[in-house]
Amino acid sequence: MSNSLHGRLDDVQQDAGYDQHPPRMGFFTDTSVCIGCKACEVACKEWNDVPEDGMSLSGMSYDNTQALGASTWRHVAFVEKPLHPTTTDLGLPGMGAPGWDSHENGPASAAVTLPASEDQGAESGDSGVRWLMSSDVCKHCTHAACLDVCPTGSLFRTEYGTVVVQPDICNGCGYCVPACPYGVIDVRKEDGRAFKCTLCYDRLKTGDTPACAKACPTESIQYGELDELRARADKRVDELHEKGLDVARLYGRDPEDGVGGDGAFFLLLDEPEVYGLPPDPVVTTRDLGSIWAHVGAAAGALLAIGAASFVGRRR
Amino acid sequence: MRERAMVPEPEFESYYGKQIIKTPTWKTPDVPIYLFVGGMAGASALLAEGAARSGRPGLEGVARGAAAGGAVVGTVALIHDLGRPERFLNMLRVLKVTSPLSVGSFILAPFAGLSVAAFASHVSGRVPRIGRLAGLGAAAFGPPLTTYTAALLCNTAVPAWHEGHQEMPFLFAGSGATAAGGLAMVLTPAAENGPARRMAIAGAGLELAAAQRLKHRLGMVAEPYEIGRPGLLMRTARAMTAASAVVSLVAGRNRAVSVVAGTSYVAASLITRFGVFEAGLTSARDPKYTVIPQRERLERRRAEREHEDARPAR
Ligand code: SF4
Numbered sequence: 001m002s003n004s005l006h007g008r009l010d011d012v013q014q015d016a017g018y019d020q021h022p023p024r025m026g027f028f029t030d031t032s033v034c035i036g037c038k039a040c041e042v043a044c045k046e047w048n049d050v051p052e053d054g055m056s057l058s059g060m061s062y063d064n065t066q067a068l069g070a071s072t073w074r075h076v077a078f079v080e081k082p083l084h085p086t087t088t089d090l091g092l093p094g095m096g097a098p099g100w101d102s103h104e105n106g107p108a109s110a111a112v113t114l115p116a117s118e119d120q121g122a123e124s125g126d127s128g129v130r131w132l133m134s135s136d137v138c139k140h141c142t143h144a145a146c147l148d149v150c151p152t153g154s155l156f157r158t159e160y161g162t163v164v165v166q167p168d169i170c171n172g173c174g175y176c177v178p179a180c181p182y183g184v185i186d187v188r189k190e191d192g193r194a195f196k197c198t199l200c201y202d203r204l205k206t207g208d209t210p211a212c213a214k215a216c217p218t219e220s221i222q223y224g225e226l227d228e229l230r231a232r233a234d235k236r237v238d239e240l241h242e243k244g245l246d247v248a249r250l251y252g253r254d255p256e257d258g259v260g261g262d263g264a265f266f267l268l269l270d271e272p273e274v275y276g277l278p279p280d281p282v283v284t285t286r287d288l289g290s291i292w293a294h295v296g297a298a299a300g301a302l303l304a305i306g307a308a309s310f311v312g313r314r315r
Numbered sequence: 316m317r318e319r320a321m322v323p324e325p326e327f328e329s330y331y332g333k334q335i336i337k338t339p340t341w342k343t344p345d346v347p348i349y350l351f352v353g354g355m356a357g358a359s360a361l362l363a364e365g366a367a368r369s370g371r372p373g374l375e376g377v378a379r380g381a382a383a384g385g386a387v388v389g390t391v392a393l394i395h396d397l398g399r400p401e402r403f404l405n406m407l408r409v410l411k412v413t414s415p416l417s418v419g420s421f422i423l424a425p426f427a428g429l430s431v432a433a434f435a436s437h438v439s440g441r442v443p444r445i446g447r448l449a450g451l452g453a454a455a456f457g458p459p460l461t462t463y464t465a466a467l468l469c470n471t472a473v474p475a476w477h478e479g480h481q482e483m484p485f486l487f488a489g490s491g492a493t494a495a496g497g498l499a500m501v502l503t504p505a506a507e508n509g510p511a512r513r514m515a516i517a518g519a520g521l522e523l524a525a526a527q528r529l530k531h532r533l534g535m536v537a538e539p540y541e542i543g544r545p546g547l548l549m550r551t552a553r554a555m556t557a558a559s560a561v562v563s564l565v566a567g568r569n570r571a572v573s574v575v576a577g578t579s580y581v582a583a584s585l586i587t588r589f590g591v592f593e594a595g596l597t598s599a600r601d602p603k604y605t606v607i608p609q610r611e612r613l614e615r616r617r618a619e620r621e622h623e624d625a626r627p628a629r
Contacts, residue, residue: 005413060331067333077330149470151417152405171405172398175416178339178471178599187340192398273606276330280609284470284477285413291480292412295466298484299458305492305517306361306458309510310369 006286008255009142016157024161025204027213027221027264028229029135030236031275032248034220036062036133040074043215047200048073051188061131067276068136070188073197074212077275079132134275135221137212138163138184138197139252140263143283146176146185146196154194161226161263162199170194181259181281199264226263237267245269251277258282327610329602336472338599343592345396349389350464350588353423354491355498355581356385357461360430362495362514364454367447371507376437377499378511382453383434386427393423415466422463426456461491468595474605475539475598476591482529485521486591490584492518493556497580500563500573512567515580519560522587526553536604539597540590548590555583 004015013021044050053071058064061078068075144163147155154169155176165176165185172192176185185196200210208214213223222229233250240248247269252262258281272279329335363378394403406420430453436446462484469480476483496515500508526549530537540549556579563576598604 058331063331069337079330145472148411148413149416151409151411151414151420152402153409153411154405169402169405169408170399171402173396173406173416174340174398175414175471177337178341178473178595181336181472183334183336183472186337187398194398271328273328273335273602273610274330276333276335276602278335278605278609280613281472284472287477287480288413288470291415291466291469294481295459295462295484298462298465298488301485301521302358302458302461302488302492303361305488305514305521306358306365306454308517309362309496309514310365 004143005148005288006143006258006283007260009260010255012142012157012161012260013159018159021159021161024226024263025199025224026140026161026226026229026262027137027199027210027223028233028267029137029264030220030222030233030267031132031134032220032236032240032245032267032269033218034076034133034135035218036076036078037217038065038076039215039217040135040212040221041065041072041076043211044074044197047203047211048198050195068138068182068184068186068196070186070191070195073137073195075136077132077134077136079130079134079270079274081130083128083130132269132275134266134268135212135216136275136277137264138199139182139259139265140197140199141283142255142260142263143285144259145179145181145283145285148283148285148288149175149179151175158201158204160199160201160204162201162204163263164198164201165194165196167193167195179284181278181283229265233265233267240267258286327603327606329606333602334600335602335605336599338596339471339473340398341592342396343589345392347585347588347592349392349396350468350487350592351490351494351585352385352389352392353464354461354487354588355494355584356382356389356430357426357457357459358488358491358495358514358518359385359498360426360450360453360457360460362499362511363433364450365510366507367450369510371510374499374503374507374511377502378495379430379434379437379450381495381498382430382457383427386423386430390423390427415463415470419460419463419467422456422460426453426460429453429456458488462488468591471595472605473595473599474536474608475533476595478533478536478608479529482525482532483591485525486529486587489518489520489522489525490587493522493559493580494518494584497559497577497584500567500577500580502577505568505570505573508573511577512563512573515577516560516564519556519580522556523553536598536608539594539604543597545590545592545594545597548586548593552583552586552590555579555586559583 050071058066061080063078065072065075140162147163152169152171154166158164170193174187176194185194187194209223213221237248237250251268251272252265255261359378359381363375366375394400410421411417429449433446433450433453436442465483465487468476469483493515496511499511539545559576559579566572
């Protein structure tokens with residue numbers, strides 16, 4: 001059981017009871033180089049033997065996967081937004097379309113100043129669409145609500161600092177599902193138990209790279225020691241800012257945030273909610289003290305009502 | 316009863332309008348019923364203990380039956396809701412204070428055992444000493460059984476539940492008291508049901524006050540309690556609870572009135588649980604309840620930081 005419930009926590013494995021342990025491992029997903037190939041989704045399904053979870057056309061750009069879930073542990077989001085060019089662009093071949101103006105000071109206005117290779121947004125400039133791709137995954141939170149609320153101990157913290165479900169213990173109570181502030185974990189209907197990304201726990205144990213990171217052709221998904229990934233991400237975001245891409249920001253990088261920082265964090269090119277991510281997630285157990293205090297006070301109030309009901313008249 | 320938006324809709328962005336957090340997979344009616352019977356049983360155990368002490372055997376029998384019956388039905392509902400019911404005992408594998416469901420299992424299990432034992436002893440007249448002790452134990456576990464279910468809902472990322480964590484325990488305590496009191500008003504002879512009436516009236520007051528505070532404190536996050544189906548359920552339950560309280564206050568000693576008011580109390584408590592449960596589902600399904608409050612929180616923090624920075628260094 002975790003000792004601290006929120007705030008900064010530098011050694012999450014020790015907090016979970018590991019005295020000797022390997023460094024904390026994680027993902028840094030740099031969405032600025034994601035090309036939306038979905039190799040990560042496929043590799044994850046293949047390696048982890050995750051069942052098919054329905055095939056339908058969603059109408060959401062190229063995203064027919066739609067969301068993370070019990071049988072989707074990597075999900076590539078495709079954001080298409082019209083740019084409202086002020087002058088009609090005739091769609092002449094060429095990159096970067098420097099002539100058009102994105103509306104107001106929207107994030108993509110910076111994107112057009114970049115060579116196409118630096119930002120996905122510029123690629124489809126001639127169609128007046130800003131296009132963002134991002135491969136989402138379980139965040140392996142420092143303070144993981146799913147793990148906190150799991151009544152059976154099925155969800156546990158590994159020696160790598162990741163969060164994993166043990167399917168042989170899970171009884172399908174479903175408490176982790178509404179507890180996760182990111183909407184990651186879910187119950188598989190046909191099976192009854194909860195499933196999510198394990199950060200390829202089995203591969204980590206043999207020193208391998210998780211399947212998605214291994215398959216990613218652009219190194220958008222980077223796997224490694226969390227400290228190292230954070231340093232690398234800081235450098236990358238500085239680099240992009242220098243090039244004028246002010247909209248680049250890290251998401252889940254800050255160890256002081258509402259979940260104590262994510263083990264899997266991201267470089268985004270727009271607000272988190274544009275990608276379907278919560279802008280300021282907080283682990284529910286941060287308020288656990290207050291919750292139990294109010295539950296206790298209310299139980300006391302009920303006891304008082306019970307006692308008072310018998311005071312006074314004899315009928 | 317017309318639906319209305321309580322606040323002007325602020326602008327917010329989303330990913331194709333999709334929800335951010337997952338909708339709870341807890342089943343309807345299993346979980347609302349569990350919330351209801353748990354509350355009713357917990358408060359009934361208190362009523363039973365008071366009746367035993369004050370020499371009201373009729374009330375004691377009814378309340379012991381309600382406590383035991385509620386515990387059994389609740390346990391069945393809880394197990395039925397599991398994805399793997401056969402693994403129910405895994406609930407008792409560890410005790411985790413961070414998991415209200417774990418803590419609750421360790422409240423429900425002894426409560427069920429004790430309340431069933433107390434009821435069996437009361438009915439059969441056997442081992443009366445042990446029966447009384449069991450009843451006392453059930454009364455001790457009763458109030459936490461009634462209010463922990465609020466922690467169960469509130470300790471999630473579901474906005475309408477989580478943000479209401481200061482009021483929900485009191486709302487559930489009040490709702491449990493009206494259900495227990497109401498049921499005893501229906502089934503107990505008028506000569507003995509004074510305490511049941513008083514418990515129900517006090518419970519109604521607590522519940523209505525908690526609901527009112529929740530609505531005002533939460534702002535737009537309380538909207539799901541006011542609009543749509545959950546809004547209708549909540550309004551109906553509130554009206555029934557208030558009406559029952561007034562009627563039982565004025566004419567509760569009349570047997571017929573007592574039966575009608577008691578039935579209405581019980582029904583209102585049940586409807587309240589469905590309303591609260593469904594309001595949570597509504598707030599999970601719409602990304603605005605996740606995004607807007609979080610955005611506001613970020614803006615507030617940013618403004619505070621700027622304020623700090625702007626202050627001259629002495
Ligand atoms: S993102 Fe959700 S499922 Fe993943 S560790 Fe955090 S709380 Fe658990």
